[in-house]
Amino acid sequence: METFELPLGRFHCGDGTRLQLPGDHGFRMETPPEGGSVRLDAEALPAGVWAEYGYLSADVYHESHDVLVVLFSFADRDGRSITVHYGVLPRAKTRICLPLRALNGEKLFLDRFPGVLQSVLRGDAFVDRGDIARFSVETIPSVAPRSLNVSELVLSRSVPSFPYDKTPYIDELGQWADKEWEGKTGSPEELVLSLTEEWRRSREDGAVRAEYGRYGGWKGLRFASTGYFRTEHDGLRWWFVDPEGCALFSAGMDCVHPAEAMRTGGMEHLIPPLPDKGGEYGDAWLARGYSFGIANLIRAFGDEWHGKWAELTEYRMKSWGMNTIGNWSSPAFIRHSDLPYVYPMEGFPATEQTIFRDFPDVFSPAYERGAAEFAEQLRALRDDRRLIGYFMRNEPHWAFVDGLDLTEQMLRSPVRFASKARFVEWLKERHGDVAGLNAAWGSALERYEDLLDGGRLEKCPDSPGRKADFAAFNRLMIRRYVEVPATHCKQADPNHLNLGMRYAWVGSDDVLEGCEHFDVFSINCYQFEPSRELIRHVAERLNKPLMIGEFHFGAADAGLPAYGIRAVATQADRGAAYRHFVEQAASIPELIGVHYFQLNDQPVLGRFDGENYQIGAVDACQQPYRPFVEAMKLAHGRMYEIRIGKLEPYRDCPAEIPKTGF
Structure with missing residues (x-):
């Protein structure tokens, strides 16, 4: 057979989940805020069927207010398990497709199929496809109960078709069309007026602060100058030292570039008509898709859009108290700026096998x-x-x-x-x-x-x-x-x-082998505050300082349907979360910098890999989230006094809400 339909009548509910079978080709899951699952009996399928077919697909639809993270979960009889996380847009029928060869565990991020957001594999190194003991469909925790329809749950030998109706999902400015929020840009004219006025003001105010040196370091504490950045331990705490000898706690911004491209391939049914690649908005067409953020800059500044964006962004970063251009930032912006920066190397050595x-x-x-x-x-x-x-x-x-x-x-x-x-x-x-x-x-x-x-x-x-x-x-x-x-x-x-390899986390001390060859151990930290215990352990093990290469917070009140890996309710809460994280970080002696991920919100319909998180300091219309950046200013203005023990760090951490990260 070319296809095999999974027997819907053999699915059973997990705790708290309700299952309805409205017809022969689908079911409806109702899950509590804690998340839920429906499980297929292992004996319901012929032996070896998972190894016989190449793909598992299903149609998913939900009416939620945000992205639904749907999980396909597998376990074999030896106890190994793998779960694949899929992001599904609200009110947009989506066909999920899993190549079953992915259960060999060799890929962390799976290729995107039409209409689907990011697809991420978690769990053990592999699952034996020939000996699957359990398959389930699951949801992760959310702020409210979930209802989703799952239909056409089918195994097939080849990639299925993806028939979709045209359903425009975003407006001409790249904003989510069906949602209203405070700060949403109402028209192209409003966008142009806001950006041109802010750029004009930036030319009148250079945002220069006398307490900082040429390379961004703090003049309140000095060490020997070597002409390049280095690290030093002052007897109590570690520091970056800038080329003039000024102490630096690196407060950085990742991905400083005009805007990310939204992937258009496979999402055409959700996109309004786009301009020609050779016309006025040609610069908005990038290698990975179309950038509404760049198109909005062209609306405001015409042919001078890039230079004026760079001037405005330099002014913003300095006025927000940022002192470092973080990873994956625009080389053109780095050349334009006088802020210090970090360099992401490309092409880490690989072997054929x-x-x-x-x-x-x-x-x-x-x-x-x-x-x-x-x-x-x-x-x-x-x-x-x-x-x-x-x-x-x-x-x-x-x-x-x-x-x-x-x-x-x-x-x-x-x-x-x-x-x-x-x-x-x-x-x-x-x-x-x-x-x-x-x-x-x-x-x-x-x-x-x-x-x-x-x-x-x-x-x-x-x-x-x-x-x-x-x-x-x-x-x-x-x-x-x-x-x-x-x-x-x-x-x-x-x-x-x-500066190391920016590990996602430290799963065991084995990961630290050889890391004494770094000058700084870098780790990405998606928590509400850095782990003092882990940081102290790594620093003592390696006799090196640490820095955090990524952290972020998203909120549910603005214009994207996914909130990121750590989430709060409002933009004011985002600001409080940022301030709490940075000020706590500044008080940790072994930690010498934190870089926020990232400058721009991600596109509503996903960047190249499908992430579409509300995590930026600015939105698709290049407008800053004011409560967020005001809190940035507070944190950065206090961080050196906190670091030397003159001020206590901010401790009012906002309440977390369930993430919509993949």
């Missing part, structure tokens, strides 16, 4: 060659005194699986990795002949070389000896993953700081 997701074959000569080539991009920057330092990469995908056994993943593969050969040699050094290995592992290998071919782990029971060797070699591989490119980077550019 990877051990898991983006973890390369680190003992391969190709990895060493790639690391040397990777570092060369720094040579052109080595004399730039405004450059604080560089991030080698962002959020390694392999590190999203806590407790990941890279050695086991490597040995399951039939690929003869160079790292696999190094593992065999390492075992010989530890255990001598194969009899010694078998005694340590309780295994039944005939020769060491059996480990070079995949599928031989059945001869190696999960014994304490095997587990210890796997864990030790995991640490060796992670250490080499870090230290090889870090060493080449420092050789190419000895003047600037290596």
